[in-house]
Amino acid sequence: MSKKTVKFGLVGAGTIGKGVVDLYKRNGNLINKNLDFNISLEKVADRDQERLQALDLEAAKLTTDAADIIDNPDIDIVIELIGGIEPARSFIARALENGKHVVTANKDMMARHGQDLIDLARENTVNLFYEASVGGAIPLIRPLKHNLIADRISRVLGIVNGTTNYIFTHMAQDNLSLDKALSEAQRLGFAESDPTNDVEGLDAAYKLVIMAQLAFGKKAEFDQVYIEGINGVTYEDISYAREIGYTIKLLAIGEDLPEGLALRVHPALVPLEHPLASVLNELNAVFIESEAAKELMFYGPGAGAMPTATAILSDVVEAARCIQGNISNGVVEKKLEETGFVPIGATEARFYLRFLVEDRAGVFASLANAFADERVSLDMIIQKRSVGDLAEVVLVTHAVKEEAFQRALSKVTEISAIKPDPSVIRLLN
Numbered sequence: 049m050s051k052k053t054v055k056f057g058l059v060g061a062g063t064i065g066k067g068v069v070d071l072y073k074r075n076g077n078l079i080n081k082n083l084d085f086n087i088s089l090e091k092v093a094d095r096d097q098e099r100l101q102a103l104d105l106e107a108a109k110l111t112t113d114a115a116d117i118i119d120n121p122d123i124d125i126v127i128e129l130i131g132g133i134e135p136a137r138s139f140i141a142r143a144l145e146n147g148k149h150v151v152t153a154n155k156d157m158m159a160r161h162g163q164d165l166i167d168l169a170r171e172n173t174v175n176l177f178y179e180a181s182v183g184g185a186i187p188l189i190r191p192l193k194h195n196l197i198a199d200r201i202s203r204v205l206g207i208v209n210g211t212t213n214y215i216f217t218h219m220a221q222d223n224l225s226l227d228k229a230l231s232e233a234q235r236l237g238f239a240e241s242d243p244t245n246d247v248e249g250l251d252a253a254y255k256l257v258i259m260a261q262l263a264f265g266k267k268a269e270f271d272q273v274y275i276e277g278i279n280g281v282t283y284e285d286i287s288y289a290r291e292i293g294y295t296i297k298l299l300a301i302g303e304d305l306p307e308g309l310a311l312r313v314h315p316a317l318v319p320l321e322h323p324l325a326s327v328l329n330e331l332n333a334v335f336i337e338s339e340a341a342k343e344l345m346f347y348g349p350g351a352g353a354m355p356t357a358t359a360i361l362s363d364v365v366e367a368a369r370c371i372q373g374n375i376s377n378g379v380v381e382k383k384l385e386e387t388g389f390v391p392i393g394a395t396e397a398r399f400y401l402r403f404l405v406e407d408r409a410g411v412f413a414s415l416a417n418a419f420a421d422e423r424v425s426l427d428m429i430i431q432k433r434s435v436g437d438l439a440e441v442v443l444v445t446h447a448v449k450e451e452a453f454q455r456a457l458s459k460v461t462e463i464s465a466i467k468p469d470p471s472v473i474r475l476l477n
Protein backbone atom coordinates (compact mmCIF):
# COMPACT_ATOMS: atom_id res chain seq x y z
CA MET A 49 0.00 0.00 0.00
CA SER A 50 1.43 3.39 -0.93
CA LYS A 51 2.16 5.79 1.91
CA LYS A 52 0.19 8.99 2.27
CA THR A 53 2.06 12.28 1.92
CA VAL A 54 1.86 15.31 4.22
CA LYS A 55 2.99 18.45 2.41
CA PHE A 56 4.80 21.34 4.04
CA GLY A 57 5.80 24.80 2.83
CA LEU A 58 8.50 27.15 4.04
CA VAL A 59 8.20 30.93 4.29
CA GLY A 60 11.63 32.57 4.60
CA ALA A 61 14.74 31.27 2.83
CA GLY A 62 17.46 32.97 4.88
CA THR A 63 20.27 31.09 6.61
CA ILE A 64 17.99 28.87 8.70
CA GLY A 65 15.50 28.38 5.85
CA LYS A 66 18.28 27.20 3.57
CA GLY A 67 19.45 24.90 6.37
CA VAL A 68 15.96 23.34 6.51
CA VAL A 69 15.93 22.76 2.75
CA ASP A 70 19.47 21.32 2.77
CA LEU A 71 18.74 19.00 5.69
CA TYR A 72 15.47 17.85 4.12
CA LYS A 73 17.28 17.13 0.84
CA ARG A 74 19.99 15.25 2.70
CA ASN A 75 17.87 13.35 5.23
CA GLY A 76 14.30 13.41 3.90
CA ASN A 77 14.52 9.73 2.98
CA LEU A 78 15.85 8.87 6.43
CA ILE A 79 12.92 10.72 8.06
CA ASN A 80 10.33 9.07 5.80
CA LYS A 81 11.83 5.60 6.28
CA ASN A 82 10.82 5.80 9.94
CA LEU A 83 7.28 7.06 9.36
CA ASP A 84 4.06 5.40 8.18
CA PHE A 85 3.61 8.38 5.86
CA ASN A 86 5.90 10.70 3.91
CA ILE A 87 6.57 14.37 4.53
CA SER A 88 7.25 16.36 1.39
CA LEU A 89 8.50 19.91 0.82
CA GLU A 90 5.99 21.48 -1.54
CA LYS A 91 7.05 25.13 -1.82
CA VAL A 92 9.44 27.77 -0.50
CA ALA A 93 8.62 31.49 -0.44
CA ASP A 94 11.01 34.41 -0.15
CA ARG A 95 10.85 37.91 -1.58
CA ASP A 96 14.52 37.62 -2.57
CA GLN A 97 15.00 35.70 -5.84
CA GLU A 98 18.71 35.18 -5.16
CA ARG A 99 17.96 33.38 -1.92
CA LEU A 100 15.44 31.19 -3.71
CA GLN A 101 17.90 30.31 -6.49
CA ALA A 102 20.54 29.38 -3.88
CA LEU A 103 18.25 26.58 -2.65
CA ASP A 104 18.80 24.63 -5.86
CA LEU A 105 15.20 23.38 -6.04
CA GLU A 106 13.01 22.96 -9.14
CA ALA A 107 11.41 26.25 -10.21
CA ALA A 108 7.84 25.01 -9.52
CA LYS A 109 8.69 24.84 -5.82
CA LEU A 110 9.82 28.48 -5.61
CA THR A 111 7.67 31.57 -5.13
CA THR A 112 8.13 35.18 -4.10
CA ASP A 113 4.59 35.31 -2.66
CA ALA A 114 4.03 33.89 0.85
CA ALA A 115 0.31 33.56 0.05
CA ASP A 116 1.18 30.70 -2.33
CA ILE A 117 1.98 28.74 0.84
CA ILE A 118 -0.24 30.26 3.52
CA ASP A 119 -3.40 30.09 1.42
CA ASN A 120 -2.51 26.95 -0.54
CA PRO A 121 -5.09 24.19 0.06
CA ASP A 122 -2.51 21.50 -0.86
CA ILE A 123 -0.18 22.50 1.98
CA ASP A 124 -0.84 21.08 5.46
CA ILE A 125 2.05 22.56 7.45
CA VAL A 126 3.65 26.03 7.21
CA ILE A 127 7.15 26.76 8.50
CA GLU A 128 7.62 30.45 9.32
CA LEU A 129 11.27 31.57 9.27
CA ILE A 130 11.10 35.25 8.42
CA GLY A 131 11.67 36.36 12.02
CA GLY A 132 10.59 39.61 13.71
CA ILE A 133 7.00 40.44 14.64
CA GLU A 134 5.36 41.60 11.39
CA PRO A 135 4.50 40.24 8.92
CA ALA A 136 5.44 36.96 10.68
CA ARG A 137 2.58 37.22 13.18
CA SER A 138 -0.06 37.92 10.52
CA PHE A 139 1.25 35.10 8.32
CA ILE A 140 1.12 32.63 11.21
CA ALA A 141 -2.36 33.75 12.24
CA ARG A 142 -3.63 33.37 8.66
CA ALA A 143 -2.08 29.93 8.27
CA LEU A 144 -3.68 28.78 11.56
CA GLU A 145 -7.06 30.20 10.51
CA ASN A 146 -6.66 28.30 7.25
CA GLY A 147 -6.43 25.11 9.32
CA LYS A 148 -2.69 24.56 8.88
CA HIS A 149 -0.27 23.52 11.58
CA VAL A 150 2.57 26.04 11.94
CA VAL A 151 6.22 25.54 12.86
CA THR A 152 8.28 28.59 13.87
CA ALA A 153 11.72 29.44 15.26
CA ASN A 154 10.63 33.00 16.04
CA LYS A 155 11.58 33.66 19.67
CA ASP A 156 10.75 37.39 19.73
CA MET A 157 7.26 36.65 18.53
CA MET A 158 6.71 33.60 20.76
CA ALA A 159 7.85 35.64 23.80
CA ARG A 160 5.55 38.54 23.01
CA HIS A 161 2.54 36.99 21.25
CA GLY A 162 2.97 33.23 21.67
CA GLN A 163 -0.03 32.71 23.95
CA ASP A 164 -2.45 34.51 21.63
CA LEU A 165 -1.24 32.41 18.70
CA ILE A 166 -1.44 29.19 20.72
CA ASP A 167 -5.04 30.12 21.63
CA LEU A 168 -5.77 30.81 17.97
CA ALA A 169 -4.30 27.42 17.04
CA ARG A 170 -6.60 25.72 19.58
CA GLU A 171 -9.65 27.52 18.21
CA ASN A 172 -8.75 26.14 14.80
CA THR A 173 -7.92 22.65 16.16
CA VAL A 174 -4.35 22.80 14.92
CA ASN A 175 -1.04 23.32 16.72
CA LEU A 176 1.80 25.81 16.82
CA PHE A 177 5.24 24.20 17.20
CA TYR A 178 8.30 26.19 18.36
CA GLU A 179 11.04 23.76 19.39
CA ALA A 180 13.64 25.80 17.46
CA SER A 181 12.82 29.06 19.25
CA VAL A 182 15.06 28.22 22.23
CA GLY A 183 18.38 26.40 22.18
CA GLY A 184 18.56 25.52 18.45
CA ALA A 185 19.12 21.77 18.21
CA ILE A 186 18.72 21.14 21.94
CA PRO A 187 15.50 19.25 22.72
CA LEU A 188 13.98 21.60 25.28
CA ILE A 189 10.44 22.68 24.46
CA ARG A 190 9.15 19.11 24.06
CA PRO A 191 10.89 17.85 27.24
CA LEU A 192 9.43 20.78 29.19
CA LYS A 193 5.93 20.13 27.81
CA HIS A 194 5.90 16.34 27.74
CA ASN A 195 8.73 14.58 29.57
CA LEU A 196 8.56 16.72 32.70
CA ILE A 197 4.78 17.01 32.91
CA ALA A 198 4.71 15.01 36.15
CA ASP A 199 7.33 17.14 37.85
CA ARG A 200 7.40 20.55 39.55
CA ILE A 201 10.22 22.74 38.27
CA SER A 202 11.51 25.34 40.72
CA ARG A 203 14.34 26.97 38.79
CA VAL A 204 15.62 27.24 35.23
CA LEU A 205 19.15 28.45 34.55
CA GLY A 206 20.06 28.99 30.93
CA ILE A 207 23.10 29.85 28.89
CA VAL A 208 20.87 30.51 25.91
CA ASN A 209 22.87 33.01 23.92
CA GLY A 210 25.80 31.67 21.93
CA THR A 211 27.28 35.05 21.00
CA THR A 212 27.81 36.19 24.58
CA ASN A 213 29.02 32.75 25.69
CA TYR A 214 31.59 32.82 22.88
CA ILE A 215 32.69 36.32 23.95
CA PHE A 216 33.12 35.38 27.64
CA THR A 217 34.90 32.14 26.75
CA HIS A 218 37.46 33.93 24.61
CA MET A 219 37.91 36.85 26.99
CA ALA A 220 38.91 34.21 29.56
CA GLN A 221 40.93 31.88 27.33
CA ASP A 222 42.75 34.43 25.17
CA ASN A 223 42.95 37.35 27.63
CA LEU A 224 40.86 39.53 25.31
CA SER A 225 38.84 42.67 25.98
CA LEU A 226 35.11 42.40 25.34
CA ASP A 227 35.37 44.43 22.12
CA LYS A 228 38.18 42.25 20.74
CA ALA A 229 36.33 39.03 21.62
CA LEU A 230 33.17 40.39 19.93
CA SER A 231 35.10 41.29 16.75
CA GLU A 232 36.60 37.80 16.72
CA ALA A 233 33.12 36.25 17.14
CA GLN A 234 31.86 38.35 14.20
CA ARG A 235 34.85 37.42 12.04
CA LEU A 236 34.20 33.72 12.67
CA GLY A 237 30.45 34.03 12.08
CA PHE A 238 29.40 33.32 15.69
CA ALA A 239 28.00 36.84 16.12
CA GLU A 240 25.69 38.83 13.87
CA SER A 241 27.00 42.03 12.25
CA ASP A 242 24.49 43.80 14.55
CA PRO A 243 24.79 41.88 17.83
CA THR A 244 22.78 44.40 19.91
CA ASN A 245 20.03 41.96 20.95
CA ASP A 246 22.63 39.38 22.01
CA VAL A 247 25.01 41.70 23.86
CA GLU A 248 22.21 43.59 25.62
CA GLY A 249 20.53 40.38 26.82
CA LEU A 250 17.26 40.74 24.86
CA ASP A 251 17.72 37.50 22.91
CA ALA A 252 18.22 35.57 26.16
CA ALA A 253 15.20 37.32 27.73
CA TYR A 254 12.90 36.24 24.87
CA LYS A 255 14.05 32.66 25.33
CA LEU A 256 13.60 32.90 29.11
CA VAL A 257 9.94 33.94 28.76
CA ILE A 258 9.25 30.95 26.50
CA MET A 259 11.02 28.51 28.84
CA ALA A 260 9.58 29.94 32.07
CA GLN A 261 5.97 29.60 30.90
CA LEU A 262 6.49 25.96 30.00
CA ALA A 263 8.63 25.15 33.04
CA PHE A 264 6.32 26.71 35.63
CA GLY A 265 2.94 26.59 33.85
CA LYS A 266 2.47 30.28 34.69
CA LYS A 267 2.02 33.38 32.57
CA ALA A 268 5.18 35.38 32.04
CA GLU A 269 5.49 38.71 30.28
CA PHE A 270 8.59 39.92 28.49
CA ASP A 271 8.32 43.26 30.32
CA GLN A 272 8.65 41.44 33.67
CA VAL A 273 12.18 40.28 32.87
CA TYR A 274 15.01 42.22 34.49
CA ILE A 275 17.63 42.52 31.73
CA GLU A 276 21.28 43.48 32.04
CA GLY A 277 23.65 42.89 29.12
CA ILE A 278 27.34 42.03 29.15
CA ASN A 279 28.87 45.43 28.35
CA GLY A 280 29.96 46.16 31.93
CA VAL A 281 32.07 43.00 32.27
CA THR A 282 35.82 43.42 31.79
CA TYR A 283 38.71 41.06 31.33
CA GLU A 284 39.82 41.96 34.91
CA ASP A 285 36.47 40.75 36.28
CA ILE A 286 36.81 37.43 34.47
CA SER A 287 40.35 37.04 35.73
CA TYR A 288 39.53 37.91 39.38
CA ALA A 289 36.43 35.70 39.26
CA ARG A 290 38.63 32.78 38.25
CA GLU A 291 41.02 33.47 41.16
CA ILE A 292 38.13 33.03 43.59
CA GLY A 293 36.76 29.92 41.87
CA TYR A 294 34.19 31.28 39.42
CA THR A 295 33.65 31.87 35.71
CA ILE A 296 31.35 34.53 34.25
CA LYS A 297 28.33 33.63 32.08
CA LEU A 298 25.30 35.52 30.82
CA LEU A 299 22.51 33.63 32.59
CA ALA A 300 18.77 33.60 31.96
CA ILE A 301 17.28 32.74 35.35
CA GLY A 302 13.67 31.85 36.04
CA GLU A 303 12.45 31.01 39.55
CA ASP A 304 9.00 29.98 40.73
CA LEU A 305 8.83 31.67 44.16
CA PRO A 306 5.85 31.74 46.57
CA GLU A 307 5.31 35.44 45.68
CA GLY A 308 5.40 34.82 41.92
CA LEU A 309 7.89 34.40 39.08
CA ALA A 310 11.33 36.01 39.29
CA LEU A 311 12.78 36.36 35.80
CA ARG A 312 16.15 37.90 35.05
CA VAL A 313 18.97 37.97 32.55
CA HIS A 314 22.36 39.23 33.69
CA PRO A 315 26.02 38.27 33.79
CA ALA A 316 26.70 36.03 36.80
CA LEU A 317 29.66 34.46 38.54
CA VAL A 318 29.13 30.70 38.18
CA PRO A 319 31.11 28.36 40.48
CA LEU A 320 33.70 26.45 38.44
CA GLU A 321 32.30 23.16 39.73
CA HIS A 322 28.75 23.93 38.46
CA PRO A 323 27.92 22.02 35.22
CA LEU A 324 27.10 25.33 33.48
CA ALA A 325 30.70 26.48 33.95
CA SER A 326 31.87 23.87 31.45
CA VAL A 327 29.61 25.20 28.67
CA LEU A 328 32.05 26.97 26.37
CA ASN A 329 32.21 28.90 23.11
CA GLU A 330 28.94 29.31 21.22
CA LEU A 331 27.29 26.32 22.90
CA ASN A 332 24.12 26.62 24.97
CA ALA A 333 22.82 24.74 28.01
CA VAL A 334 19.78 24.83 30.23
CA PHE A 335 20.01 23.54 33.80
CA ILE A 336 16.71 22.61 35.43
CA GLU A 337 16.05 22.09 39.13
CA SER A 338 12.89 20.20 40.02
CA GLU A 339 11.13 18.31 42.79
CA ALA A 340 11.24 14.80 41.33
CA ALA A 341 13.93 14.66 38.66
CA LYS A 342 16.15 16.92 40.85
CA GLU A 343 18.70 18.27 38.37
CA LEU A 344 18.84 18.01 34.58
CA MET A 345 21.04 19.69 32.03
CA PHE A 346 20.25 20.04 28.32
CA TYR A 347 23.32 20.92 26.29
CA GLY A 348 24.25 21.53 22.65
CA PRO A 349 24.42 23.95 19.73
CA GLY A 350 21.91 26.73 20.31
CA ALA A 351 22.10 28.27 16.86
CA GLY A 352 23.34 27.70 13.32
CA ALA A 353 21.55 26.54 10.18
CA MET A 354 21.90 22.76 10.46
CA PRO A 355 21.41 22.41 14.24
CA THR A 356 18.31 24.64 14.13
CA ALA A 357 16.99 22.76 11.06
CA THR A 358 16.95 19.48 13.04
CA ALA A 359 14.52 21.02 15.55
CA ILE A 360 12.35 22.50 12.79
CA LEU A 361 12.05 19.26 10.83
CA SER A 362 11.27 17.34 14.04
CA ASP A 363 8.38 19.78 14.56
CA VAL A 364 7.21 19.16 10.98
CA VAL A 365 7.14 15.43 11.75
CA GLU A 366 5.16 16.08 14.97
CA ALA A 367 2.67 18.19 13.05
CA ALA A 368 2.39 15.51 10.36
CA ARG A 369 1.75 12.86 13.04
CA CYS A 370 -1.11 14.97 14.41
CA ILE A 371 -2.56 15.19 10.90
CA GLN A 372 -2.09 11.48 10.15
CA GLY A 373 -3.40 10.39 13.54
CA ASN A 374 -6.31 12.78 13.15
CA ILE A 375 -5.41 14.27 16.51
CA SER A 376 -6.57 17.84 16.95
CA ASN A 377 -4.55 19.70 19.58
CA GLY A 378 -2.26 16.69 19.86
CA VAL A 379 0.40 18.71 21.60
CA VAL A 380 0.42 19.34 25.31
CA GLU A 381 0.28 23.08 25.88
CA LYS A 382 0.49 24.13 29.50
CA LYS A 383 -2.68 25.75 30.81
CA LEU A 384 -0.99 28.85 32.14
CA GLU A 385 -2.03 30.21 35.54
CA GLU A 386 -1.99 33.92 36.29
CA THR A 387 0.69 34.71 38.86
CA GLY A 388 2.47 37.59 40.53
CA PHE A 389 5.98 38.58 39.61
CA VAL A 390 8.92 39.35 41.84
CA PRO A 391 10.84 42.49 40.87
CA ILE A 392 14.63 42.31 40.93
CA GLY A 393 14.79 44.48 44.09
CA ALA A 394 12.95 41.81 46.07
CA THR A 395 15.23 38.96 45.01
CA GLU A 396 18.28 37.81 46.96
CA ALA A 397 21.79 37.40 45.64
CA ARG A 398 25.43 37.52 46.55
CA PHE A 399 27.34 40.31 44.81
CA TYR A 400 30.87 40.70 43.46
CA LEU A 401 32.10 44.29 43.47
CA ARG A 402 35.34 45.66 42.03
CA PHE A 403 36.44 49.27 42.33
CA LEU A 404 39.41 51.59 42.69
CA VAL A 405 39.99 53.43 45.98
CA GLU A 406 42.50 56.01 47.15
CA ASP A 407 45.10 54.04 49.06
CA ARG A 408 44.93 55.80 52.42
CA ALA A 409 43.91 55.21 56.04
CA GLY A 410 40.22 55.01 56.91
CA VAL A 411 38.87 54.09 53.47
CA PHE A 412 38.06 50.50 54.43
CA ALA A 413 36.39 51.68 57.62
CA SER A 414 33.99 53.98 55.71
CA LEU A 415 33.34 51.19 53.24
CA ALA A 416 32.55 48.77 56.06
CA ASN A 417 30.18 51.33 57.62
CA ALA A 418 28.26 51.82 54.37
CA PHE A 419 27.64 48.09 54.12
CA ALA A 420 26.92 47.68 57.84
CA ASP A 421 24.27 50.46 57.69
CA GLU A 422 22.27 48.35 55.23
CA ARG A 423 23.08 45.06 57.01
CA VAL A 424 25.03 43.81 54.01
CA SER A 425 27.47 41.21 55.27
CA LEU A 426 30.78 40.76 53.46
CA ASP A 427 32.13 37.31 52.69
CA MET A 428 35.43 38.28 51.05
CA ILE A 429 37.52 41.45 50.74
CA ILE A 430 40.66 41.38 48.62
CA GLN A 431 42.94 44.32 47.95
CA LYS A 432 44.40 43.73 44.51
CA ARG A 433 47.11 45.61 42.61
CA SER A 434 47.89 49.29 43.12
CA VAL A 435 47.57 51.58 40.14
CA GLY A 436 49.56 54.71 41.07
CA ASP A 437 48.11 55.85 44.40
CA LEU A 438 44.90 53.92 43.79
CA ALA A 439 44.26 50.40 45.09
CA GLU A 440 41.94 47.95 43.40
CA VAL A 441 39.53 46.23 45.76
CA VAL A 442 37.39 43.15 45.08
CA LEU A 443 34.73 42.15 47.53
CA VAL A 444 31.97 39.56 47.65
CA THR A 445 28.88 39.86 49.85
CA HIS A 446 26.86 37.18 51.57
CA ALA A 447 23.32 36.71 50.26
CA VAL A 448 21.39 39.94 50.61
CA LYS A 449 18.19 41.45 49.24
CA GLU A 450 18.98 43.32 46.02
CA GLU A 451 17.40 46.58 47.21
CA ALA A 452 19.49 46.61 50.40
CA PHE A 453 22.62 45.97 48.35
CA GLN A 454 21.75 48.80 45.93
CA ARG A 455 21.21 51.20 48.85
CA ALA A 456 24.60 50.21 50.28
CA LEU A 457 26.18 50.60 46.85
CA SER A 458 24.83 54.16 46.54
CA LYS A 459 26.40 54.99 49.90
CA VAL A 460 29.69 53.36 48.87
CA THR A 461 29.88 55.35 45.65
CA GLU A 462 29.32 58.58 47.61
CA ILE A 463 32.56 58.01 49.53
CA SER A 464 34.99 60.49 47.97
CA ALA A 465 37.95 58.08 48.15
CA ILE A 466 36.09 55.56 45.97
CA LYS A 467 36.30 56.09 42.23
CA PRO A 468 33.09 56.00 40.17
CA ASP A 469 31.70 53.12 38.09
CA PRO A 470 32.49 50.02 40.12
CA SER A 471 31.95 46.61 38.46
CA VAL A 472 28.97 44.86 40.05
CA ILE A 473 28.13 41.26 39.14
CA ARG A 474 25.73 38.89 40.88
CA LEU A 475 26.80 35.38 41.88
CA LEU A 476 24.80 32.29 41.02
CA ASN A 477 23.60 30.81 44.30
Ligand code: HSE
Nearest residue numbers: 208209210211246351
Ligand atom coordinates in the same frame (compact mmCIF):
# COMPACT_ATOMS: atom_id res chain seq x y z
N1 HSE B 1 21.95 35.14 18.16
C1 HSE B 1 21.62 33.98 18.94
C2 HSE B 1 22.84 33.53 19.73
C3 HSE B 1 21.16 32.83 18.12
O1 HSE B 1 23.90 34.14 19.66
O2 HSE B 1 22.70 32.56 20.46
C4 HSE B 1 19.74 32.93 17.71
O3 HSE B 1 18.88 32.97 18.81
